[in-house]
Amino acid sequence: MSLKNKLISFGIAFVVCGGGFLLLDVTLMNMQGLSLIFER
Amino acid sequence: MRIPRLLQATLVLVGVYFGFIVVFDYILEAVIPRSLLTMYMFFVTAGVFMVFTYDEDQMRELAAPIKAMVEDPSKRGVRNVVFLLIPLLVGYGVYDKTMPSFDAPVELRTIHPAPPSTAKIYGERVNLLTLENPFRHYETEDPEQFAEYVEEGAAVYIENCQYCHGDKLDGKGPYAEGLNPTPLNFQDIGTIAQLQESYLYWRITTGGPGLPKEAAPWISSMPVWQNFLTEEEIWKVILFLYDYTGHAPRSWGAANASH
Amino acid sequence: MRQFLKVVAFMVVTVGLFAGYSNLGIPQIQPAPPPTEEKIDLSAMTMDQFVALGERLFSGKGTCTLCHNALGRAPELGEIAISSQARLDDPRYAGSASDIEGYIRESLVDPSAFVVVGFGKAGSNDTESPMPSVNSGSIGMSDPETAAVIAYLQDNGGLEITVEIPTDLGEAEDEGEATNSGEPREPITDIQELVDNHACEACHTITDAAGDIGPDLSKIGATQDRDYIRQALLDPNAVIAEGYEEGFMPDDLGQQMYATELEIMVDFLSNLK
Amino acid sequence: MKGTGSLRNVSNKLIYGLFITLVIGLVSVFGGADLFAAYAAGTEAAADAASTGGYGPAPVTTAADYPSYAGVNGRLAIWIFAQLHLWFAAFVLAVPIFVFIIEVIGMRTRDKRYDDMAYEFIKVSITAYSLTAILGGLLLFSLILFYPDLFSYLSVIFGESMFYYALLFFGESAVLYLYYYGWHWLQGGLKKWIHLTLGLTLNAVGTTLMLLANAWLTFMMSPAGVDPAGVFSGDTWAAIHNFLWNPINIHRFVANIAYGGSIVGAYAAFKFLTARNDQEKAHYDWMGYNANFIAICALLPLPFAGYYLAAEIYAYSQQMGITLMGGIFAWLFIIQAVLIGTLFLSANYYLWCGMGRSDGAKRYTKYIKYIAIVLVGAFLVWFTPHTLVLTNSELKSLGGPHHSILGPLGIMPAKNTAVNIMITFTFLSFLFYRRSNKVATVSWEKTGNIIQVALFSAGIVNILFLGIYHGYFTNTVYKVAASIPQVMTTFTVIVGSLILDSFIYRGAKDVGPLHWGRIPDRAQYALFLLAVAFTWLMGLMGYIRSGIRQHWHVVDIMRDNSPDAYTPTLGYAANVVSIATIMFLAMVIFVFWIAQVSTKKSLPAGYWKE
Incomplete structure (x- = not known):
C-alpha cells in the first residue's frame, strides 16, 4: 500500500467518522450549541 | 552517538x-x-x-x-x-x-465563595436561589428597550466602577494597581461567565464587607454598593457587564433542561 | 518477611505522600462555623432570632403554609409591603388598624376584618374570611408568638420590622395546648360559637356561608347517620368523601372538644336535612 | 485455552464478563426497584392509615444531647468506623460479583484455572465478610451512643427497613456460606448450575443490602417523605426513593467493582512477590492481570458516574452544589484529581510492564512514550486548580488572581476534555497490550488499521472541539452539557475499535506463548499503588459526600447542634482518612494472612499419640 493510498483511505475514514461524531454531537446537544454558530 | x-x-x-x-x-x-x-x-x-x-x-x-x-x-x-x-x-x-523573607505571606482567597441562600439587601431578605434580573426578559421581548437599559447600566458603570475594574472591564482601571486583591477581570472566562446574575447582585450590593467568612482574608475593597446605588441601577450594571463582555449569565434552569 | 516489610513501607509512604500533599500542598481554609441556633429565650433574643422563630412558627405550629403557598388558596404574603398599604387605603377597609403592623396583627387575630377580593368564603361576597384566628381554636398562638410571626412577615416582605420583642416570658413556647392558662375552659353550648371556634366553615358549607375545600354539609343529616358524623369528626381520614383529599381536616378535634360539645355538633349536623 | 492460554481469549472472556456484570447490576437495581415498588404499595397503605397523626417533627437538639464516653470524640469514632465498614462492605459486595463472572467463564471454557481463581477470591473475602459485620456493628453502636437523637429519628422513618436489612443480612450470610463451603461439593453438571444460582442470589441479596443502606444516607442528604418540620408522612418508599438515591446507587455499584478489583490485585501482587517458584509466579501474575483488568474496566466509566452524581446534587440543591464544587471543597477536588491521575498512571504503567510477557510487544512499545506524554499532559490539565496559589510578586506580574492561560484550565470544560482524553489513551494502552502477542491474518489488515486510526483521530478531534468550542465560545448554559457528547464520543471510540479489532484479529496467529510471570517487580508496586490510592480516594470522597451536609444531620430538617458540627479543614480530614486507610490496610493484611494460615501445617511428628 503506497503512502498516497494510505492517506486517501485515512481521509475517507476520518471524514466518515468525524461526520458521525458531529451528528452525534448535534443530536445530543439538540442543535443548541451549533445553532449559536449560525446565529452569529 | x-x-x-x-x-x-x-x-x-x-x-x-x-x-x-x-x-x-x-x-x-x-x-x-x-x-x-x-x-x-x-x-x-x-x-x-x-x-x-x-x-x-x-x-x-x-x-x-x-x-x-x-x-x-x-x-x-x-x-x-x-x-x-x-x-x-x-x-x-x-x-x-x-529562611524568613520580606515577602508578604502567600494568601489564598476563595474567589467564588458559596452564596448564602438568602441575603439581606436593601433592608429586605431576598432569596438568592430564585432571584432574577428584572430587566433580563426584555432581551427577547423588547430588544430596543433592553439596549436602552444596557446603555443606562454603562453610564452607571463609567461613573462608579471603571476606576477599578477598567473601562474595558478587564480589571485594569486607573486605581487597580493600588489594590490587593486586584479588581476582577470580567472579560476572563472564569469570572462572571461562570455565575448567575443573582450572584453578581449579591456581590455588588454587599461588597467586600458582605463576603462570607470562608472568603477570608477579608480584604476586598469593593464598596457596599447598596449604600450608593439603587436596586435598578445595579441590575442595569449587571446587564451591561454581560452585554459588553459578550458572556451570558449562567442559568441553572436551562442547563438542566438541556440534559 | 523482607518483601512484606517492603510492601508495608511502600504503602505507608504512599499514604504519607497523600496526607502530606493535602496538608502542605494545598491551602488550608478554615470553613465558616455553623450559624448559631436561635435561642428560645426571649430576653436574650436578637431581632434576627426573633424573625427566625416567626419563620418556624409560620411553617410549623401556625400551619400558615397550608393555604398561604404557591397554590393560591390564600393571598401571597411575600408582597406584604405593597399589599398591606393598599389594603389600608382600600375604600372597603373597615378595620381599626392605622399602620401596617396593626393591619397584619388584625389580619392574624381577626381575619374577617378585611377580606381580599376573591379570597372570602364562597357565597359571603368577600365579607367573611375562611382563615381561622391564630390565637384561638386549633392554632392557639400566644401573643409573643403572634408578634414573632408578624416580625417574620415584615422581614420577609421587605418591611422595616416595627414589632418589639415582647418581654413577658413564659408564654412564648407552647408548653400546654391551646389553653395555656392551665384552667379548664367553660364548655361551649352555642353551636355557632363552636363552628366559629373550629373554623369549620373555612372548608365546609354548613349554613349559608360556604367553603369548598371539604364536602358540603348543609344536608348531611339526610344521607348520613349520627355514628358516621361522630366518626367523621373524631377520625376524619377514616372515610373520605369522593372527590376530596385526605389530611386536610384536623384529626385532633377529639382532644379539643368536650364530649358535650361533640354531641351538640353531632346533633346539629344530623338535623341538617 | 490450555497452559499459558491465549491473551485475546482472556480479555474477550472478561469483556463478556463485564457485560454480565452490567446485566447483574441492572437486574439487581431494577429487580430491587420492583421489590421496593411492591413494598412501596404496602407502605403507602400504611401511610394512609397513619396519616400525619402518628409522627412528630424532627428532634431539636442542644449540645447536651450529644453524650461523650471515655473522652472519645464521637464524630471521629463514627467517621472512622463508618469508613472502615464501608471499605470492607465495598470489597465484600464487589468480590462475589466478579467471582460469579469468573466462575461462569470457567464453566463455559471448562478451564479449571478460572474456577480456582474464583475460589481463591471468595476465600479472601470470607474473613473480610465477618469484619464487615463487626465494623457495621461498631458503627451502629457508636451512632446510638454518640448521636442518640439522630438515630431515633432515623429509626422512626426507617425502622421497618432496618428490620428487613437485618433479615437480609442473615440471608446473605446463609447464601455466602453455602456458596463458599459448597464450592467443591457443588461441582459438575446440574450441581454447578445450582452453585451458580447461589452466586447470583448472593449478588442480588448483596446489592439489595447496599441499596437499603444507601437510602438511609441519601435521606440525610436529600430528605423525602417528610414535611419541612420533619414530620414523617408514613410513606417509607418515598423516604427510600429520595432524590439522590439512584445516583448514589449507580456510583457505588461501579466504584465497588473497581475497588474490589484493586484490592484483589494487591493480594495477587503480594503473592507474586513472595512466590517460591515460577509456576506460582505465573499463576499470581495471571491473577493480578485479571484483577487489574476488572479494576480498569470499572474505573473507565467511574468519572461519568461521579459526574452524574454531582450534577444531580446540583439539581437537587444549588446550595449543596456550590458548597461541593465552588466553596472550600473546591480544593478537595484538586486532591481528588491527583489521586485519580495516580490511578490512571499506575494502571497504565502496569499494562506497559505487562507487555514484557509477549515476544511480539516490541512492535508497539515505541508508541508508549507518546501515550505517556498525552496522559501526563491531560493529567496536568486535570489537576490545575481554578484558584492558583500565587506569591505576591506573581500576583502583581499577572495583574490579578486570574491566569489568562492557566485559568481556563481550571474550569469544567477543560477537565472534562482532559479526563476523556485520558480514558481514550488508557484504552489505547490496553489495545496495544491486547495486540502485542497477535499477528493478524486477514487480507484487509492495513485498511482496518487505518480505519481504526481514523476513528481514534476523529474521536479525539471531536472531544477537543467540544471542549474548546463549548468551553470558551458559547453560552455558559452549554458548558456542562458539552460533557455528554464528549462521553458518548469516548464510548463510541472504545466500542467501535473493540468491534473493529475483533474482526481484524479473527483467526490471528500468536507470536509465541505468553510468558506469564515475566514482569518486573515494579509492576506489582503499581498494583499496590492502585489499591492504596483507591482506598484513600474513597475515604476522601466519602468525607465530602457527608461534608456537604455541613451542620445538618438531615439537610434542612434536623440540625447538628453538637460541638463537632463544624466542617474540619481538608488537612484534618486527610489525616483522618490516612489513619483510617492504614487501619484498613492492616486489617486487610490480616485477612490475607489468615486466609493462607488455614492451609499451613506445622505440627511436629509424634505430638499426638498414634
Missing part, C-alpha cells in the same frame, strides 16, 4: 522544566506560578520514570550508571563528590524554605 538513558531522562526533565518557564514567563508573558510548576514537575517526573522503566532491559540500562557510581571501586572520586553534593543540596533546600 547514542545518549545514555540516564542522561536522556535528565535532559527531558530539565527541558520540560525550563520549557515551562520559557513558554509561560517569556513567550506568553504570563508567569507560571511556582507552586503549580512544582506539582507539574512532580508528575512529569513520574511520567518520565514510567516511560523509562516499564521494560526490564531499559531499567537496567537506566540504573547501570547509578549502580556503577555507588559500587564500582574505580568511580570513587565521582562517588565522593556526589555523596557530598546531595546532602549539601538538601541542606540548601531546607535553608531556602525556612
Whole structure:
C-alpha cells in the first residue's frame, strides 16, 4: 500500500467518522450549541 | 552517538522544566506560578520514570550508571563528590524554605465563595436561589428597550466602577494597581461567565464587607454598593457587564433542561 | 518477611505522600462555623432570632403554609409591603388598624376584618374570611408568638420590622395546648360559637356561608347517620368523601372538644336535612 | 485455552464478563426497584392509615444531647468506623460479583484455572465478610451512643427497613456460606448450575443490602417523605426513593467493582512477590492481570458516574452544589484529581510492564512514550486548580488572581476534555497490550488499521472541539452539557475499535506463548499503588459526600447542634482518612494472612499419640 493510498483511505475514514461524531454531537446537544454558530 | 538513558531522562526533565518557564514567563508573558510548576514537575517526573522503566532491559540500562557510581571501586572520586553534593543540596533546600523573607505571606482567597441562600439587601431578605434580573426578559421581548437599559447600566458603570475594574472591564482601571486583591477581570472566562446574575447582585450590593467568612482574608475593597446605588441601577450594571463582555449569565434552569 | 516489610513501607509512604500533599500542598481554609441556633429565650433574643422563630412558627405550629403557598388558596404574603398599604387605603377597609403592623396583627387575630377580593368564603361576597384566628381554636398562638410571626412577615416582605420583642416570658413556647392558662375552659353550648371556634366553615358549607375545600354539609343529616358524623369528626381520614383529599381536616378535634360539645355538633349536623 | 492460554481469549472472556456484570447490576437495581415498588404499595397503605397523626417533627437538639464516653470524640469514632465498614462492605459486595463472572467463564471454557481463581477470591473475602459485620456493628453502636437523637429519628422513618436489612443480612450470610463451603461439593453438571444460582442470589441479596443502606444516607442528604418540620408522612418508599438515591446507587455499584478489583490485585501482587517458584509466579501474575483488568474496566466509566452524581446534587440543591464544587471543597477536588491521575498512571504503567510477557510487544512499545506524554499532559490539565496559589510578586506580574492561560484550565470544560482524553489513551494502552502477542491474518489488515486510526483521530478531534468550542465560545448554559457528547464520543471510540479489532484479529496467529510471570517487580508496586490510592480516594470522597451536609444531620430538617458540627479543614480530614486507610490496610493484611494460615501445617511428628 503506497503512502498516497494510505492517506486517501485515512481521509475517507476520518471524514466518515468525524461526520458521525458531529451528528452525534448535534443530536445530543439538540442543535443548541451549533445553532449559536449560525446565529452569529 | 547514542545518549545514555540516564542522561536522556535528565535532559527531558530539565527541558520540560525550563520549557515551562520559557513558554509561560517569556513567550506568553504570563508567569507560571511556582507552586503549580512544582506539582507539574512532580508528575512529569513520574511520567518520565514510567516511560523509562516499564521494560526490564531499559531499567537496567537506566540504573547501570547509578549502580556503577555507588559500587564500582574505580568511580570513587565521582562517588565522593556526589555523596557530598546531595546532602549539601538538601541542606540548601531546607535553608531556602525556612529562611524568613520580606515577602508578604502567600494568601489564598476563595474567589467564588458559596452564596448564602438568602441575603439581606436593601433592608429586605431576598432569596438568592430564585432571584432574577428584572430587566433580563426584555432581551427577547423588547430588544430596543433592553439596549436602552444596557446603555443606562454603562453610564452607571463609567461613573462608579471603571476606576477599578477598567473601562474595558478587564480589571485594569486607573486605581487597580493600588489594590490587593486586584479588581476582577470580567472579560476572563472564569469570572462572571461562570455565575448567575443573582450572584453578581449579591456581590455588588454587599461588597467586600458582605463576603462570607470562608472568603477570608477579608480584604476586598469593593464598596457596599447598596449604600450608593439603587436596586435598578445595579441590575442595569449587571446587564451591561454581560452585554459588553459578550458572556451570558449562567442559568441553572436551562442547563438542566438541556440534559 | 523482607518483601512484606517492603510492601508495608511502600504503602505507608504512599499514604504519607497523600496526607502530606493535602496538608502542605494545598491551602488550608478554615470553613465558616455553623450559624448559631436561635435561642428560645426571649430576653436574650436578637431581632434576627426573633424573625427566625416567626419563620418556624409560620411553617410549623401556625400551619400558615397550608393555604398561604404557591397554590393560591390564600393571598401571597411575600408582597406584604405593597399589599398591606393598599389594603389600608382600600375604600372597603373597615378595620381599626392605622399602620401596617396593626393591619397584619388584625389580619392574624381577626381575619374577617378585611377580606381580599376573591379570597372570602364562597357565597359571603368577600365579607367573611375562611382563615381561622391564630390565637384561638386549633392554632392557639400566644401573643409573643403572634408578634414573632408578624416580625417574620415584615422581614420577609421587605418591611422595616416595627414589632418589639415582647418581654413577658413564659408564654412564648407552647408548653400546654391551646389553653395555656392551665384552667379548664367553660364548655361551649352555642353551636355557632363552636363552628366559629373550629373554623369549620373555612372548608365546609354548613349554613349559608360556604367553603369548598371539604364536602358540603348543609344536608348531611339526610344521607348520613349520627355514628358516621361522630366518626367523621373524631377520625376524619377514616372515610373520605369522593372527590376530596385526605389530611386536610384536623384529626385532633377529639382532644379539643368536650364530649358535650361533640354531641351538640353531632346533633346539629344530623338535623341538617 | 490450555497452559499459558491465549491473551485475546482472556480479555474477550472478561469483556463478556463485564457485560454480565452490567446485566447483574441492572437486574439487581431494577429487580430491587420492583421489590421496593411492591413494598412501596404496602407502605403507602400504611401511610394512609397513619396519616400525619402518628409522627412528630424532627428532634431539636442542644449540645447536651450529644453524650461523650471515655473522652472519645464521637464524630471521629463514627467517621472512622463508618469508613472502615464501608471499605470492607465495598470489597465484600464487589468480590462475589466478579467471582460469579469468573466462575461462569470457567464453566463455559471448562478451564479449571478460572474456577480456582474464583475460589481463591471468595476465600479472601470470607474473613473480610465477618469484619464487615463487626465494623457495621461498631458503627451502629457508636451512632446510638454518640448521636442518640439522630438515630431515633432515623429509626422512626426507617425502622421497618432496618428490620428487613437485618433479615437480609442473615440471608446473605446463609447464601455466602453455602456458596463458599459448597464450592467443591457443588461441582459438575446440574450441581454447578445450582452453585451458580447461589452466586447470583448472593449478588442480588448483596446489592439489595447496599441499596437499603444507601437510602438511609441519601435521606440525610436529600430528605423525602417528610414535611419541612420533619414530620414523617408514613410513606417509607418515598423516604427510600429520595432524590439522590439512584445516583448514589449507580456510583457505588461501579466504584465497588473497581475497588474490589484493586484490592484483589494487591493480594495477587503480594503473592507474586513472595512466590517460591515460577509456576506460582505465573499463576499470581495471571491473577493480578485479571484483577487489574476488572479494576480498569470499572474505573473507565467511574468519572461519568461521579459526574452524574454531582450534577444531580446540583439539581437537587444549588446550595449543596456550590458548597461541593465552588466553596472550600473546591480544593478537595484538586486532591481528588491527583489521586485519580495516580490511578490512571499506575494502571497504565502496569499494562506497559505487562507487555514484557509477549515476544511480539516490541512492535508497539515505541508508541508508549507518546501515550505517556498525552496522559501526563491531560493529567496536568486535570489537576490545575481554578484558584492558583500565587506569591505576591506573581500576583502583581499577572495583574490579578486570574491566569489568562492557566485559568481556563481550571474550569469544567477543560477537565472534562482532559479526563476523556485520558480514558481514550488508557484504552489505547490496553489495545496495544491486547495486540502485542497477535499477528493478524486477514487480507484487509492495513485498511482496518487505518480505519481504526481514523476513528481514534476523529474521536479525539471531536472531544477537543467540544471542549474548546463549548468551553470558551458559547453560552455558559452549554458548558456542562458539552460533557455528554464528549462521553458518548469516548464510548463510541472504545466500542467501535473493540468491534473493529475483533474482526481484524479473527483467526490471528500468536507470536509465541505468553510468558506469564515475566514482569518486573515494579509492576506489582503499581498494583499496590492502585489499591492504596483507591482506598484513600474513597475515604476522601466519602468525607465530602457527608461534608456537604455541613451542620445538618438531615439537610434542612434536623440540625447538628453538637460541638463537632463544624466542617474540619481538608488537612484534618486527610489525616483522618490516612489513619483510617492504614487501619484498613492492616486489617486487610490480616485477612490475607489468615486466609493462607488455614492451609499451613506445622505440627511436629509424634505430638499426638498414634
